[in-house]
Amino acid sequence: MTLSTYFMEATYLIASILFVFALKGMSHPETARRGMFLAEGGMLAAIIGTLIGVHILTSAWILAGLTIGSIIGAWMAIFVPMTAMPQRTALSHAFGALAAALVGVGEFAVRGGEMPAITRGALGFEVMLGALTTTGSLIAAGKLQGIIRGKPIQFKGQSIVNLLTFLAMATFFVIYLAHPEDAAVFYTLLALSFVFGVMLVIPIGSADMPVVMSLLNSYAGLAAAATGFVLGNNVLIIAGTLDGFSGFILSVLMCKAMNRSITNVLFGGFGASIAEATSTVDGVMREISMDDAAMQLAFASRVIFVPGYGLATAQAQHAVRELAELLEDRGVSVKYAIHPVAGRMPGHMNVLLAEANVPYSSLYEMEQINPEFPTTDVAVVIGANDVVNPDARDNPKSLIAGMPILEVDRAKSVIVLKRGQGRGFSGLENPLFFKSCTSMLYGDAKSTLTHLAQAVQHV
């Protein structure tokens, strides 16, 4: 080992340690930012270490790649709106996975035949995970951006086609292990993995995106870890594994928050065939006038806002904060109840409300806030549906039975802001909307909230 190699390895060790510190900092909003600076420093050290360690400082390809990547990355970091965060994250998973897959292909092209069996296995995993995460994430981003239909795309015999694709992929993986010099086999494996990524994500509906995002996050990390095994590079293994496990933990949390298993999310095609399980509800939905709603809010002593994906689509986060501030000025206690799967990715609602300057001390998790609903005067549901559906708790036959919900129906009165009378994403009827204490305010969430704020000022 030369001196520069030792230097390179030292930067890798430093980077690994700094990455762990960075994630440790994430345990509190106050330390999180400092933690990320450490991670950025670690990354920079590892890059410089590599460039010096392998004497490749002058390659035009590298300079071009770093420059173009930095420009696009910086552009995304500065200009992507917070409401588009799920799409951006999905795209970013795609880029990370693509890099891992391409490194795999490159390694195969350069020294494919002479690899020992174990390295071949790691390379196979790297390319499979990388490729399927790339296409899967692109499809997810397309769905979140609305380029691809958000409803599950399903056809007859889909699960069989998926299974066959998976089996074909597994078979070619095994063949590749036996015939590592055969380029045709390797590239078929690559192509099948790209196809499988598409097949995996198209049947999944938008409401299940939090789970899918977390899983893709996990796969992208594991692909990087597999790259580490191929290259015998520990910092890649460590960083990739941290990412892989982070995604895995999030997937488990998201599934728990929906009371569903990962297999059910991936292969259930939720929201496609629900006609038979929808309960019929007696009663009518009662509409309320803007002034009456404002009156209720203004004279309440405790109000809880319950944001859902509708808040994000209407970009109503600032409007809700303005209304909340007016209420607080009148002495009303205002809290926000955040369901773990509200929105399209883990923590989606928290980020949106933080953007609108809502103090994070007034954001409450489901377990903390549920006991407070019975003493709450008005619960305002903004574009949320399934996460407040009492059927999940009361009706064992419901499709979402057992899913933990925000117990909004226990509040003294409920105001639901909704775009129209239609059902939510899942297509399930929501008995909450028919309760006598519930009143509905139809319209775009943002303009409704703005009008409510004006009305409150005139009370």
Place this chain on the structure above:
Amino acid sequence: MNPAVLIASVYVFALAAFLGYQVISRVPPLLHTPLMSATNAISGISLIGSLVLAGDPHYPRFAHILGFIAVTAATINVVGGFGITDRMLKMFNKRKTEARPEAK
């Protein structure tokens, strides 16, 4: 990769997995979105693999082109990921100074 190196790598993997589990299960749901974009940026470390592919003069041109695309993709991930994570965390931090008296 000789067996000794492989075994060492498996140790690294197992310990990193354990450490990751310990550290990440302490992250509050409040920060799950920044967590995801941060870990994603960190896994952009595959950039260093891409650098070798794009820059090693002994490799064929095909590898350089693949490496170039990989470097670009990974850099987008690193720069974009860290940038946006910081933008998000900044919003969470602003509270301290601007916190309204009503908010405890």
